[in-house]
Amino acid sequence: xxxxxxxxxxxxxxxxxxxxxxxxxxxxxxxxxxxxxxxxxxxxxxxxxxxxxxxxxxxxxxxxxxxxxxxxxxxxxxxxxxxxxxxxxxxxxxxxxxxxxxxxxxxxxxxxxxxxxxxxxxxxxxxxxxxxxxxxxxxxxxxxxxxxxxxxxxxxxxxxxxxxxxxxxxxxxxxxxxxxxxxxxxxxxxxxxxxxxxxxxxxxxxxxxxxxxxxxxxxxxxxxxxxxxxxxxxxxxxxxxxxxxxxxxxxxxxxxxxxxxxxxxxxxxxxxxxxxxxxxxxxxxxxxxxxxxxxxxxxxxxxxxxxxxxxxxxxxxxxxxxxxxxxxxxxxxxxxxxxxxxxxxxxxxxxxxxxxxxxxxxxxxxxxxxxxxxxxxxxxxxxxxxxxxxxxxxxxxxxxxxxx
Amino acid sequence: xxxxxxxxxxxxxxxxxxxxxxxxxxxxxxxxxxxxxxxxxxxxxxxxxxxxxxxxxxxxxxxxxxxxxxxxxxxxxxxxxxxxxxxxxxxxxxxxxxxxxxxxxxxxxxxxxxxxxxxxxxxxxxxxxxxxxxxxxxxxxxxxxxxxxxxxxxxxxxxxxxxxxxxxxxxxxxxxxxxxxxxxxxxxxxxxxxxxxxxxxxxxxxxxxxxxxxxxxxxxxxxxxxxxxxxxxxxxxxxxxxxxxxxxxxxxxxxxxxxxxxxxxxxxxxxxxxxxxxxxxxxxxxxxxxxxxxxxxxxxxxxxxxxxxxxxxxxxxxxxxxxxxxxxxxxxxxxxxxxxxxxxxxxxxxxxxxxxxxxxxxxxxxxxxxxxxxxxxx
Numbered sequence: 001x002x003x004x005x006x007x008x009x010x011x012x013x014x015x016x017x018x019x020x021x022x023x024x025x026x027x028x029x030x031x032x033x034x035x036x037x038x039x040x041x042x043x044x045x046x047x048x049x050x051x052x053x054x055x056x057x058x059x060x061x062x063x064x065x066x067x068x069x070x071x072x073x074x075x076x077x078x079x080x081x082x083x084x085x086x087x088x089x090x091x092x093x094x095x096x097x098x099x100x101x102x103x104x105x106x107x108x109x110x111x112x113x114x115x116x117x118x119x120x121x122x123x124x125x126x127x128x129x130x131x132x133x134x135x136x137x138x139x140x141x142x143x144x145x146x147x148x149x150x151x152x153x154x155x156x157x158x159x160x161x162x163x164x165x166x167x168x169x170x171x172x173x174x175x176x177x178x179x180x181x182x183x184x185x186x187x188x189x190x191x192x193x194x195x196x197x198x199x200x201x202x203x204x205x206x207x208x209x210x211x212x213x214x215x216x217x218x219x220x221x222x223x224x225x226x227x228x229x230x231x232x233x234x235x236x237x238x239x240x241x242x243x244x245x246x247x248x249x250x251x252x253x254x255x256x257x258x259x260x261x262x263x264x265x266x267x268x269x270x271x272x273x274x275x276x277x278x279x280x281x282x283x284x285x286x287x288x289x290x291x292x293x294x295x296x297x298x299x300x301x302x303x304x305x306x307x308x309x310x311x312x313x314x315x316x317x318x319x320x321x322x323x324x325x326x327x328x329x330x331x332x333x334x335x336x337x338x339x340x341x342x343x344x345x346x347x348x349x350x351x352x353x354x355x356x357x358x359x360x361x362x363x364x365x366x367x368x369x370x371x372x373x374x375x376x377x378x379x380x381x382x383x384x385x386x387x388x389x390x391x392x393x394x395x396x397x398x399x400x401x402x403x404x
Numbered sequence: 405x406x407x408x409x410x411x412x413x414x415x416x417x418x419x420x421x422x423x424x425x426x427x428x429x430x431x432x433x434x435x436x437x438x439x440x441x442x443x444x445x446x447x448x449x450x451x452x453x454x455x456x457x458x459x460x461x462x463x464x465x466x467x468x469x470x471x472x473x474x475x476x477x478x479x480x481x482x483x484x485x486x487x488x489x490x491x492x493x494x495x496x497x498x499x500x501x502x503x504x505x506x507x508x509x510x511x512x513x514x515x516x517x518x519x520x521x522x523x524x525x526x527x528x529x530x531x532x533x534x535x536x537x538x539x540x541x542x543x544x545x546x547x548x549x550x551x552x553x554x555x556x557x558x559x560x561x562x563x564x565x566x567x568x569x570x571x572x573x574x575x576x577x578x579x580x581x582x583x584x585x586x587x588x589x590x591x592x593x594x595x596x597x598x599x600x601x602x603x604x605x606x607x608x609x610x611x612x613x614x615x616x617x618x619x620x621x622x623x624x625x626x627x628x629x630x631x632x633x634x635x636x637x638x639x640x641x642x643x644x645x646x647x648x649x650x651x652x653x654x655x656x657x658x659x660x661x662x663x664x665x666x667x668x669x670x671x672x673x674x675x676x677x678x679x680x681x682x683x684x685x686x687x688x689x690x691x692x693x694x695x696x697x698x699x700x701x702x703x704x705x706x707x708x709x710x711x712x713x714x715x716x717x718x719x720x721x722x723x724x725x726x727x728x729x730x731x732x733x734x735x736x737x738x739x740x741x742x743x744x745x746x747x748x749x750x751x752x753x754x755x756x757x758x759x760x761x762x763x764x765x766x767x768x769x770x771x772x773x774x775x776x777x778x779x780x781x782x
Contacts, residue, residue, distance in 0.1 A: 273782040288782050298773040301780070302721055309699035313407040320408055330692050387685070394684035398664060398691060403679040 012081050016088045023057045024094050025050035032095050039099050041132025041176045051095075058097035059128035065103055068111065073124030079319075101170070102126035102133040104255040106179045109248040113195070113236045122177075122197070134200070135252075136166040136180030136222065137245070144388045146181075147190045147242060151224065153182035160196065160234065162204075162227040168382070172207035172220035175200055179248075185239050195241035198229045214374035215357070252383050253328040268365045269372075272297050272345035279351050293348065300341045307334050329384070329392040336379040336386055343373035405710065407702045413475045419455065420482035424654075427451060428488040430751050433608060436489065442602060443489035443610035444566045453522020458496040461504070462520040466512070472709040473497075473643060477650035477701065484654025487758050489609040491525040494563040497647045498640060499526035502571055502588065506628030506636030511590070515569075527567035527593075528644075529558040529614045530637075536767045538573070538641060539583055539634070543616060545574035551622040552576070554589065554597075557615050562765065564612035565602040567593050572616065577631045586633035590625045591616075607758040642719035645766040646704045649726035652762045653694075653701050656729045659737040659755040660690055666741055683740060690733055697725045717779050724772035727763040734759040 027050045036048045038055055046052040058064050061075060066082040068074020077085060107126045110119060125131040142149040151164025162182055172178070177199055185192030200207070204227040209217035236244055273288070276297065281289050288294040311331065314324045346369045347354040354369055356362030380386040394400045409417060428448055436445055452458065460476040463469055476497055483490055500519050503512055518524040532542060543556025554574055564570065570591045577585030591598065597619035603611045628636040667678030667687065677683060704718035712718075734756040738745035745752040763769065 273777075273780065277782060282782070286781060287778070294777055294782065295770070295773055297782075298777045298780075302724060302773070302776060303696070305721055306696035306700050306725055309703045310696050312405075313699045313702060316407045327695075330695055333688075334692055334696065390685040390688040391681070393688035393691060398684075398687055400664075400667060400678040400684050400687065401676050403681075404675055 009080055009084055013084045013088065016085055017091075019061075020088055020092055020094065023054075024092060025053055027051075028054045028095050028097075029092050030095075031093075036095075037099050038097065038129065039132055039171070039174065040102075040129030041174065042130075043174060043176075044129070044132070051097075054095070055097045055129050062127055064098045064100075064129065065107065065127050068107070068123065068127065072111070072119050073127040098129045100126065100129065100132070101135055102131065105135065105248055105251045106133050108251050109179075109244055110235065112247060113244045115235075117232065118197075118235060131177055132171070132175045134169050134172045134175035134178050134222075136169055136172075136178045138168045139165060140167050144385050146245070147193065149181055149183060149193065151180070151182045152186075153184050153194060153196060153229075155184070155238075156228075159231060160229045162196070162198070162224045162229060164224050166222040166224075167210075167219075169207065169220045169222045170218055172200070172222045173209050178205075178222075179235075181241055181245050184241075188239075190242045191239055193241040193245065194238050195235045195244040196229060197233045197235065198227065202227050202229070204228075212375070213377070214371045216371070216375065249384065250328050253332040253389075269346070269369055270365070272300070272342065272349045275346060275349035275354075279349060279353060293345075297345055297349070300338070300345055303334075303341070304338050307331075307338050310334070329389045329397070332384065333386050333389040333393070339379050340376045343369070343376040347373045405703055405706050405712065407699065407706070409474065409478070413471055413478060416460070416471055416475050417478035417482070420457070420479045421485070423451070423455060424482040424486045424488060428483070428486055428490075430486050430754060433487050433489065433754065437608035442565065442604060443608060445489060448488065449491060449522060449525070452490055452492065456520075457492060458522040459520030460496060461500055462496075462516050472705075473646065474702075474705045474709055476647065477705040480647050480651040481654035481657075484651035485658040487607070487655060487754055491563055491567070493644070493647050493651065494527050494567065495519055495525045498528050498644050499569070499571060501643050502528075502627055502636055502640045505639055506588065506633075508624075510624070511627065515590075524568045525563065525566065526569045526571060527561050527564040527612075527614075528640075529561045529564060529570045529572045529591075531559055531561075532557060533559065536764070536771055538637060539586070540580050541573045541575055541586055542580040543572065543574040545576050545587055545589060547576075548620065551620060551625065552589065554591070554616040554619040554621065557613065559613050560603065560605075560611045561614050562609070562611050564593070564600055564614050565610050569593060570598070570614065571627065572614075573633060573637060583634045585631050586637065587630055588627040588633040588636055589621050590627060591619060591621055595619055595621070605761060607754075607761045609758070609761065639715070641766060642715050643708060645719045645723040645772070646701065646708065648762060648766050649697075649701050649722040650705065652726040652730045652759070653698060655755055655758060655762065656694060656697070656726070656733040659730075659733050659752065660687075660694060662751060662755075663687070663690075663733075663737045663740050666744075670742075677740075686736060686740075690736060693725075693729050693732060697722075697729045700725050717776065720767075720772035720776040720779070723767055724769040724776065727769035727772075730755075730759040730762055731769075 027048060036051055038044060038051050062070060062073055063075045063085065066075035066077040066085055067079065070076030103126060107123060110122060137146060139149050139151060151162065151166065154161045177197060180196050182194055182196050183192055184194040204225040206223045207220040210219050210221060211217050276288050276293060283289055314327050317324050350366050350369060353363060353366045356367045356370055436443065457479050460471045460479060461473060479492060483492060496519060500516065503515055515524065530538060532540065543554065545552040545554050554572060556574065570593050572589045572591050574587055574589060575585055576587040593600065597617045599615045601613040603613060605611050664687065667683060668676060670677045700722045704722040707715050707718050737752040738756055741750060741752050744750045
């Protein structure tokens, strides 16, 4: 439902509060459990039935994407109203109704670059969590040099034909649809890339999960063999996909640095200083006995605090209409380092308690730390490696020149 | 907490930046150094007074409006950009804060207008060893019936070689290390028994050792309460650390810009050296550190003005990170300038020399890390 700007915000707050009171189920006001996260899509099983109800209700209001236009199923709220909504959600400690690459990455890009028909066709199902999207970007030969991608997309008159392979496709085995970068011109590099959408159930699509060092398989290798795609599923111009790809990467980097690293993080996990107190001990004044570790923990905590303050500062500046430049790369670089340092310190503070893999004999939260520590190594690789982010900062922000 | 400046603070910042650029560029510090002025610059002090920079946190009327520490932070950042030696930190920030937080109505009425008008300059005489250690004060202040008699020695006191007044931390009870028993005294720099030994420091700003030998002061010279000087001193030192950090941000920013310009102009192997990835990545890391530290300083300045309870934590955060920042940037500035960076004619060396002094004042990075951990309970 769209609200007029003139509607008093306090009235909006009162209505929102009342609606949430009636519609947010009790278990959705408790801390998120890792196995109850809702990613939506056709294959979503909803371990907790109240999570299904919560998604349906929030999706109906468009409040999974409060500021998207109402005509595409979004909430149609103003920035100010959305702030009120988020405050009210936080007030009752409501869980997010939906985790979704559609909401975080693809939707914003489609709203910017898609045609009207595409927006009407795809956005509402993202809002309601009915379609789960995955991202077909990296290839075996195109990682940091993403524009070198080779997956072929040929124009066959009444359809496109796609052949090639993607890798590191997050949850491709669970997704309904894919937004995919393909090569429509082999004679040029960046100018030969197109942005195309297709159903993962199309004949010729195969997704194979990749087992990671952390023991999990969040990513897939994805193969396309003679996949037929209707022509109205190409977004923007033919050969104009790179602009969309880059914009979408900015959304991805922002969502990663906003806290989306490697799942949903830290339930039940303490800070490194707490594990160090427990497993190493303190002196008579309450200081950690290991002075060197104490200093390094503090250095990390200061970095984390500085990072959070910077996120706040840039949000305030953006709100006030000030230029904040290419901050996504700075924050992505900083967030990766912060998360990796934190997990190294957690494992170090836990000592041998932090070296368990499975089975009995280890504190369950410590075993989670071990897995997350391994997973965190990907933070400086996924969504643009730290080195690529440093390239972006030095060239686009600092204006340093390319090598001739 | 806000990270944005008000319109007035924005104007103050613009004025301060323009003044630093036009009236006290780095060449001014060189002139002062080469003429043996040892950081004393009466002409600039006069101009700063005319611009009102000494009264940034002092309202015209008691209880009136002022620019706040956020405003003063802009002035300090501007002077940090050009390494200008000025009495602003010692006088307009430290002394004004000490008097505002602990001074009697009479002391405030007497001294705050003189500070705001730039008539009187101050120096805080605190440390007695080569390291910042506020509770380690051993200088004695003994009651003598009419007042107190001070005996002791203060090391490396910034501005003491040209200040009119000293604020002396002395012990009226207990022993070095105790929090209780510290008292702050106002002492004229020319009082009988005060001797000032000017020091020629590496940054050419100068400082002084101050010896107090049977210096007599009246009871009315006490700032705050007897034995409870730490209640005033600690918040003053937090503000000093934050102000110093703001100055350091300016220095780091300017040294970084200088480095970028060099990377974008110097050629080797037929290439701009800034096109080499090893240098690009180091520049990008410095920029990231600069941006993160800028947020800490901005948060700390505004936390003081808003009377937030976490000022001590943010002061340690700001000073520790600013110390690491100027250390990194000044070293990289010299290194990336190559042989030029080693010459006295070029500016990188001046930034590195000043950086080490800035790092040491009001608590080093490791001092503040230790306190940050203590405040967090580990």
